[in-house]
Amino acid sequence: MIEVYIQEVTRRLPEKNRADIALELRSTIEDMLPDEYSEEDIKEVLKKLGNPAALASGYRDQPMHLIGPRYFDVYVSLLKMILPIAAAIALISIAAEFIFDFSQGDTIVNVMLHFMGEGIWRLIEVAIQVFFWLTIVFAMIERVDKGKDQHPLSPSLKPWTPDDLKNITYIPKKKAITKFEVFGSLMWTAIWATLYFYADRLIGIYRGGGEDLEFKIPAVNQEVLLSYWPIVVVIIALEVGLALYKLIAGQWTKRMAIYNTVLELFAAIVFIFIVLNPNLLQQEFVAYMADLFSISAAQFKNWLIGGMIITFLIYDGISIFDGIRKSRISSDKPLA
DSSP, rough: OOHHHHHHTTSSSSSHHHHHHHHHHHHHHHHHSSSSSHHHHHHHHHEEEEEEEEHHHHHOOOOSSSSOHHHHHHHHHHHHHHHHHHHHHHHHHHHHHHHHHTTOOOOOHHHHHHHHHHHHHHHHHHHHHHHHHHHHHHHHHHHOOOOOOSSSTTTTTSOOOOGGGGGGGOOTTTBOOOOOHHHHHHHHHOOOHHHHTTTTHSSSSEOOOOOGGGEEEEEEEHHHHHHHHHHHHHHHHHHHHHHHHHHOBBBBHHHHHHHHHHHHHHHHHHHHHHOOOSSOOOOOHHHHHHHHOOOOOHHHHHHHHHHHHHHHHHHHHHHHHHHHHHTTTTTOOOOO
16 A cells, blocks of 8 residues: 555656655655554555645645636636627627628528527637636646745735725626626627618518518618718727727716717717618518508608607617616715
8 A cells, every 4th residue: 555655646746756755755654654553554644644646746846726726816807807808809700700791692580590600609619719728828827836825816916915905996786887788789789780781681571481481672772871881880889899898897987978878879860860861761662561551651651760760769868868877876885
């Protein structure tokens, strides 16, 4: 048992050190044993020495873990910060690729399924890549650091002190911005941008069912929509910027609420200006829908445009009100 134990320790050590450590370890064990020892005495001594792998780690002066307590908190904090940013970039890139590689024959069902499937797969791929490389970096740092102190470091990579609390902002739960909210904003921006630039292929009258579903009549005139593309691209960029701002800030502030209000009002003005264009809706689509609901073309047009404007204004109003309300929540720390 003694020889096997020594073997289990030394086989985990560099070849050049094995003989010396084996000799030292054997001497230590013999000193711990009584003159006339039994198998139970050996077991007791080996139990005191502990697991061979742990003992070997002590001789090697290297950790038995990838990331220990000293760097673990910093590692997790960086992981939480980098993952959403990388995922947001991946989501935006998917939307851009989707817009430029759109297939003429796709239906809206196929488009949405393809977009969601590709998006989920890309997010998983990005998460694996970020996790792998960040883990590799911190595992290397763990092995290069020869310090004995295993107390967790602060985000500044220095030992924690009470003064670090001065640099941490207290965020009430109702004022906080969740990562789900950020991703929801980015996902919505990607979806409506795709629908906008390919509205004549996605929005309209479909006929058939299942695999025979076929796009027949487009609802809008794509040339009219594309005539506004520069200002629409600006709105997309501003929405992405707001989402990233939310991700970094982590809470609603007065500045963010103002930014959100200006963006929503600007988007509402542009939207109303576009939908009021008399040439936006396709005449064939208007005639088909008017006949379907047994109303005049003018009535259907007024009903559709009015409904779109009211819906958009309600959504904008809720977004503006919610942002201002949350920004006014006090960030004062509660009394202990």
